[in-house]
Amino acid sequence: MNNDFKDILLNRKSVKVYDEDVKISHEEMLEMLDETVTAPSAVNLQPWRFVVAESKEAKDAILEISTNVNQVSSSAAVVVFFGDLQPQANLNKIYDEALATGKMPKEVYDRQVGFIKPFYDGFSEQWMREVVKIDTSLAAMQFMLVVREHGYDTNAMTGYEADKMAEKMGLDPKRYVPVMMISVGKAKEAGYDSVRMPAKDITEFK
Numbered sequence: 001m002n003n004d005f006k007d008i009l010l011n012r013k014s015v016k017v018y019d020e021d022v023k024i025s026h027e028e029m030l031e032m033l034d035e036t037v038t039a040p041s042a043v044n045l046q047p048w049r050f051v052v053a054e055s056k057e058a059k060d061a062i063l064e065i066s067t068n069v070n071q072v073s074s075s076a077a078v079v080v081f082f083g084d085l086q087p088q089a090n091l092n093k094i095y096d097e098a099l100a101t102g103k104m105p106k107e108v109y110d111r112q113v114g115f116i117k118p119f120y121d122g123f124s125e126q127w128m129r130e131v132v133k134i135d136t137s138l139a140a141m142q143f144m145l146v147v148r149e150h151g152y153d154t155n156a157m158t159g160y161e162a163d164k165m166a167e168k169m170g171l172d173p174k175r176y177v178p179v180m181m182i183s184v185g186k187a188k189e190a191g192y193d194s195v196r197m198p199a200k201d202i203t204e205f206k
């Protein structure tokens with residue numbers, strides 16, 4: 001385990017080729033995803049859903065709609081991050097537990113539960129897509145850093161036919177929108193160094 005945050009942050013590179021002998025146990029993958037879901041989300045509705053494609057069948061299904069061949073085929077797994085377009089379905093599950101465990105006072109519970117469902121029910125589909133993609137992207141970034149904490153590498157990818165991903169992964173395409181897929185594994189070839197525009201060139205103080 002790497003606990004050096006600067007190293008995790010500054011030395012994350014997109015890795016394209018992985019050591020095919022390195023697999024990740026379900027226990028460790030779930031541990032990484034449990035750390036991932038500490039990410040924040042709008043009104044804490046946590047609209048992210050994950051499909052871990054690790055079998056040949058699941059990876060082949062991705063390869064039918066993606067050109068990212070090396071990352072998909074050599075990685076230990078490809079985690080597909082989906083956004084749930086009906087996140088309010090979990091409102092009670094989340095908020096009832098917050099109340100029961102004393103993490104949320106009753107008056108806050110009543111106020112939040114009373115306003116969130118009608119608020120979310122009123123969203124257009126396009127707006128809902130934006131909301132769940134923002135939340136799920138935060139989880140995806142967090143996942144890439146958590147994975148490095150565990151000594152593995154990643155590559156975020158949107159190079160696939162997005163309209164086919166849910167069906168390929170066995171999810172309802174009307175409910176789940178793909179946000180990105182992330183290959184995970186032990187680097188065989190190091191990622192390239194890449195350039196960043198400095199903050200002073202892209203920041204305005206007003």
Ligand SMILES: Cc1cc2nc3c(=O)[nH]c(=O)nc-3n(C[C@H](O)[C@H](O)[C@H](O)COP(=O)(O)O)c2cc1C
Pocket residue numbers: 012013014015068155156157158159160180191192193194
């Ligand atoms: C949303 C997103 C989509 C990306 N899609 C792809 C992709 O389809 N294929 C690929 O090889 N890299 C993809 N990348 C990786 C970027 O090219 C890479 O992050 C960028 O060049 C910076 O390099 P670094 O990740 O090594 O810092 C994607 C990255 C992000 C954040």
